[in-house]
Amino acid sequence: MSQLLQTARQLRSEIGHEYEDKLMEAVFTDAAQIADSSVSRDTQRARLTLDRLLDSILTHPIGGFLAMGLMFFAVFWITITGANVPSSLLADLLLGEVYPLLHSAAASINTPVWLSGVLIDGVYMATAWVISVMLPPMAIFFPLFTLLEDFGYLPRVAFNLDRLFAKAGAHGKQSLSMMMGYGCNAAGVISTRIIDSPRERLIAIITNNFSVCNGRWPTLILMGTIFVAQAAPPALASLVAALSVVAVAGLGILMTLLVSWALSRTWLKGEASVFSLELPPYRPPQILRTLYTSVIDRTLIVLWRAVVMAAPAGAVIWLVSNVYIDGASVAAHMVNFLNPFGLLLGLNGVILVAYIVAIPANEIIIPTILMLTLTLGSNSMGAQAGVMLELDSAAVHTVLTQVGGWTLLTGVNLMLFSLLHNPCSTTIVTIWNETKNLKWTAVATLLPIALGFLVTFLTASLARTL
Amino acid sequence: MSAKGEACESCPAYNHAALKKMGIDSEGADYIVALAGNPNTGKSTVFNALTGLRQHVGNWSGKTVSRAEGGYNYNAMKYKLVDLPGTYSLLSTSTDEEIARDFILFGQPDVTVVVVDATRLERNLNLTLQILEITGRVVIALNLMDEAERHGLQIDVRHLARSLGVPVVPMAARQLQGVPELLQAIEQVASGAIVTQPHHISKYDPALEQALNTLVNQIEAEYPGLPNARWVALRLLDNDASIIQAVEEKRLGELRLSQQPTLTRQPLPVEMVQ
Numbered sequence: 001m002s003q004l005l006q007t008a009r010q011l012r013s014e015i016g017h018e019y020e021d022k023l024m025e026a027v028f029t030d031a032a033q034i035a036d037s038s039v040s041r042d043t044q045r046a047r048l049t050l051d052r053l054l055d056s057i058l059t060h061p062i063g064g065f066l067a068m069g070l071m072f073f074a075v076f077w078i079t080i081t082g083a084n085v086p087s088s089l090l091a092d093l094l095l096g097e098v099y100p101l102l103h104s105a106a107a108s109i110n111t112p113v114w115l116s117g118v119l120i121d122g123v124y125m126a127t128a129w130v131i132s133v134m135l136p137p138m139a140i141f142f143p144l145f146t147l148l149e150d151f152g153y154l155p156r157v158a159f160n161l162d163r164l165f166a167k168a169g170a171h172g173k174q175s176l177s178m179m180m181g182y183g184c185n186a187a188g189v190i191s192t193r194i195i196d197s198p199r200e201r202l203i204a205i206i207t208n209n210f211s212v213c214n215g216r217w218p219t220l221i222l223m224g225t226i227f228v229a230q231a232a233p234p235a236l237a238s239l240v241a242a243l244s245v246v247a248v249a250g251l252g253i254l255m256t257l258l259v260s261w262a263l264s265r266t267w268l269k270g271e272a273s274v275f276s277l278e279l280p281p282y283r284p285p286q287i288l289r290t291l292y293t294s295v296i297d298r299t300l301i302v303l304w305r306a307v308v309m310a311a312p313a314g315a316v317i318w319l320v321s322n323v324y325i326d327g328a329s330v331a332a333h334m335v336n337f338l339n340p341f342g343l344l345l346g347l348n349g350v351i352l353v354a355y356i357v358a359i360p361a362n363e364i365i366i367p368t369i370l371m372l373t374l375t376l377g378s379n380s381m382g383a384q385a386g387v388m389l390e391l392d393s394a395a396v397h398t399v400l401t402q403v404g405g406w407t408l409l410t411g412v413n414l415m416l417f418s419l420l421h422n423p424c425s426t427t428i429v430t431i432w433n434e435t436k437n438l439k440w441t442a443v444a445t446l447l448p449i450a451l452g453f454l455v456t457f458l459t460a461s462l463a464r465t466l
Numbered sequence: 467m468s469a470k471g472e473a474c475e476s477c478p479a480y481n482h483a484a485l486k487k488m489g490i491d492s493e494g495a496d497y498i499v500a501l502a503g504n505p506n507t508g509k510s511t512v513f514n515a516l517t518g519l520r521q522h523v524g525n526w527s528g529k530t531v532s533r534a535e536g537g538y539n540y541n542a543m544k545y546k547l548v549d550l551p552g553t554y555s556l557l558s559t560s561t562d563e564e565i566a567r568d569f570i571l572f573g574q575p576d577v578t579v580v581v582v583d584a585t586r587l588e589r590n591l592n593l594t595l596q597i598l599e600i601t602g603r604v605v606i607a608l609n610l611m612d613e614a615e616r617h618g619l620q621i622d623v624r625h626l627a628r629s630l631g632v633p634v635v636p637m638a639a640r641q642l643q644g645v646p647e648l649l650q651a652i653e654q655v656a657s658g659a660i661v662t663q664p665h666h667i668s669k670y671d672p673a674l675e676q677a678l679n680t681l682v683n684q685i686e687a688e689y690p691g692l693p694n695a696r697w698v699a700l701r702l703l704d705n706d707a708s709i710i711q712a713v714e715e716k717r718l719g720e721l722r723l724s725q726q727p728t729l730t731r732q733p734l735p736v737e738m739v740q
Contacts, residue, residue: 005713007684008702011677019704020557022671027595029669035588038626039619196560280506281585281613286640 051282058153059279064160069246071153075144077242080221083136090132099125117322118315126314129367130306133218138299141217145182146294150285154179159279161253168257169264171200174207178256181211182249185423186430188213193434199270203260205431206444209423210252210259215306215362219418220245222366226397227411248415255420255451267443305426309361317357317368321375332376345453346413346460350376350404355417360425365418370396373404409463413456420452485649486539487518495537495546497656500573502566502597503581504590505552508609510534511639512581513549516649540649545656548575554589556596557704564708570600571694572717576656579648581607584614584621584636594630595667599697602664604632605651612638631663666696677703 012019058067102124106116148154157179162172173195181188185208192204212220224241232240264270320331328336331353339349354368400406422445423431432441503509513519517536534549550569551562570578580597582590598604606627614621627634633651637644654660670678681699685692692698701709711717 002713004681004684004688005702005710008681008699008710011681012703012705015673015677015703019674022674023557023700023704024555024592026667026670026674027592030595030665030667031588031591034626034629034665035591038622038629039587040622041619194562196562278506283613283640 054282055156055279058156059159064156068157068160069250071148072249073242073246075141075148076221076245077238078144079137079141079217080225080242080245081238082140083221086136086139087132090135091128094128094132095125099128114322118318122314122316122318123311124314126310126317126364126367127307130310130363131303133222133366135299135303137218137221138214138303139295142183142294142299143291146290147285147287150283150290152280152282155279164257165260168261169270170203170207170257170260171195171197174200174204174256174260177204177208178211178253181208181213183214185209185211185213185427189427189430189434197270199264199268202435202440203263203268205434206263206440206447207256207259209427209444209448210256210419212249212252212419213362213424215424216365216418217245218363219365220248220415222396223411223415223418224248226400227406227408228415230397231408244415248419251416252419259447259451306361306363310364310367313357313360313364313368317371320357321371329375331372335372335376344460345417345456346409346463347417347456348404348406348410351410351414351417355421359422362418362424370399373399409460413459416459417452417456420448420455422446422449485516485646487516494544496543497576497652498546498548498573499652499656500570500575500578501547501549501581502570502578502593503552503607504554504583504586504593507552507581507583507590508639509549509552509581512579512607512609512637512648513547515639515642515645516545517547540653543653543656545652548573553593555593556600567600568708570597571697572712575601575603577603577605577652579605579607579652581609581639584608584610585617585619587621587626595665598630598632598664599666599700600694602632602662603655604630604662604664605648605655606630606632606634607639607644607648608634608636609639609644611636611644612641630665633660633662674703 015022057063060067099120102120103116106120154176158172158175161175161178165172165174174192176194177188177192179188180191188208188211189205192201192208195201195204221241224244225237228244229237229241317331320334321329323330325333334353334356335349337349338352342348342350342352350369350372353372354365357368358364400410404410422428428441428445431444432438435441501509501513513534513536516538518538519534519536536547536549538545538547548569550566553560553563553566556563556567556570569575578597578601580594582594594604594606608621608623608626611621621636623634623636633655635644635648635651637648639645651660655662678696678699681702682695685695685698689695698709702713
């Protein structure tokens with residue numbers, strides 16, 4: 001060992017344990033002295049009264065949770081009601097106008113049927129569906145969410161949830177990575193880097209999938225709209241739809257806490273570490289800039305990812321529906337094989353096949369389900385095999401109930417399964433990159449789907465006994 | 467916006483034309499500038515204002531997880547800007563603090579810009595003073611001046627600059643106020659046009675001060691010309707593992723020579739904790 005280190009060690013033992021305290025004391029003394037002599041306070045003006053008033057409500061032990069529920073409910077309600085009109089306009093344009101044009105263009109240059117099938121009925125339709133279904137809600141949801149963030153609300157949510165996370169044996173910062181997960185789970189997993197303790201970081205990574213990501217919001221919103229809201233009076237339909245979406249998101253938070261609690265008492269034992277969370281002052285959101293950056297940075301990037309995933313998936317869907325083995329399409333074989341298990345869970349074979357096809361991106365679940373239901377159903381309602389049809393939500397309801405045999409239970413269980421299933425492939429790769437550990441990657445992948453099977457099985461059994 | 471722009475153009479500090487935002491292009495930079503500060507002081511906003519990048523900005527702490535890099539050109543010189551994670555201190559052992567600390571020490575930035583929240587000056591100065599112990603080539607971006615004003619706080623900027631011994635630029639980065647002045651201050655410190663006289667902690671405990679002097683003498687004997695011997699001594703006294711490692715691997719000597727930052731962020735090794 002070098003001379004220098006030896007001297008240091010000797011001096012250290014002479015000073016003793018209070019070294020760090022003495023050091024910080026000296027720093028604090030100087031900082032306080034400089035700050036005191038540089039800052040003067042205008043005592044006439046009331047300080048931070050509005051901030052304090054807001055905080056007394058938004059971080060209140062009970063009122064804080066009420067405000068949180070209300071705030072997120074409002075965001076979803078605005079998203080659901082606002083997205084309807086632009087969604088159907090886009091669908092009319094991309095599927096009603098452009099789609100026939102592409103087909104007649106393909107026919108005029110004598111494109112082989114299989115090629116126009118893969119490209120137009122597969123790739124183009126899947127992409128068009130994803131754009132018309134996802135763009136409007138995202139263009140509303142992201143700016144609203146970013147405004148809340150800009151305003152300074154998110155740390156208050158973290159503050160409210162901190163006590164619960166501490167009780168669950170997890171790190172309070174996990175509430176922040178959970179927030180990121182509502183945009184994208186892969187981003188949420190990366191953001192767990194802010195957690196220093198490896199134990200607590202693993203818990204945060206494993207439970208991040210319980211935050212409903214972008215790709216899953218459309219499924220929840222559609223199911224809430226056409227199944228849950230149907231059970232309510234028409235005047236309350238959109239409110240009930242929004243409530244059901246908030247309920248599933250709330251269940252996600254509950255699962256996060258429960259699983260964190262269970263992990264910190266079994267595989268990942270330990271105490272929650274202490275950290276300080278700063279509540280920033282509320283700042284008036286910069287509306288125009290927020291709109292611009294949330295559209296560019298979030299909406300378009302997420303949409304681009306969905307399109308990139310949907311295009312090849314569209315081709316795959318067309319192929320499995322049109323390649324025949326022993327008189328039935330590959331899709332039919334898969335659906336028939338999985339159907340008994342699906343029904344046991346209150347779902348069906350089509351849904352399970354859709355979740356296999358859609359591992360790369362949750363965004364294409366609904367289009368895949370619709371297409372498979374239409375082509376495999378006894379009454380094909382004029383759909384060609386492997387063509388994803390755009391339908392308005394009333395028609396989707398008709399197709400699913402009459403052709404697919406869906407009930408309210410199927411809709412509710414699809415919402416639950418959408419919350420509780422394996423992460424998408426991007427997230428799985430990200431978990432591997434962050435942990436470099438096969439076991440924990442497997443746990444993070446398989447634990448949610450096992451829970452999904454369990455919960456949907458329970459609700460299905462319950463529904464059957466009623 | 468336009469009326470204000472015209473009024474400013476006659477002012478010598480207005481150098482908008484001299485700024486060229488380079489986005490992520492930071493190849494072959496003449497100067498390396500580190501951006502440090504407490505969480506949630508507007509570091510990312512300052513970063514975006516200088517580079518033209520749109521690194522995600524949010525009103526909550528802890529969102530810059532690893533460091534981000536960008537570049538800009540100013541008065542024909544090329545600057546590389548490194549946004550470090552926000553920290554309250556450089557002393558303890560969290561990963562964020564280590565990244566920030568290692569970059570300021572081993573990355574040898576030509577200038578370290580400390581973004582300071584004007585509404586919470588005292589707490590922000592704790593970090594600032596620790597940085598001044600490492601390097602004197604510092605510019606203070608006294609951000610959120612608009613908010614301080616709203617809360618009825620008046621800050622004597624000249625007094626603050628004199629106390630700290632480095633330039634202090636009052637800013638409201640969200641409104642892009644103070645950006646030309648910041649660019650100018652960075653240039654002057656980088657080029658040596660301004661020679662700073664950084665504040666050093668004066669009131670250490672006597673026993674500590676004595677130990678510190680012994681160690682500083684020995685470090686200076688072994689590594690003549692080391693710019694921050696005093697700080698290295700402080701860390702050695704605190705049994706700082708990464709500094710001890712640097713001594714063992716004889717990397718301390720490189721501090722005089724290396725201009726390019728060598729440390730890159732690794733993914734955290736997450737291991738089973740029993």
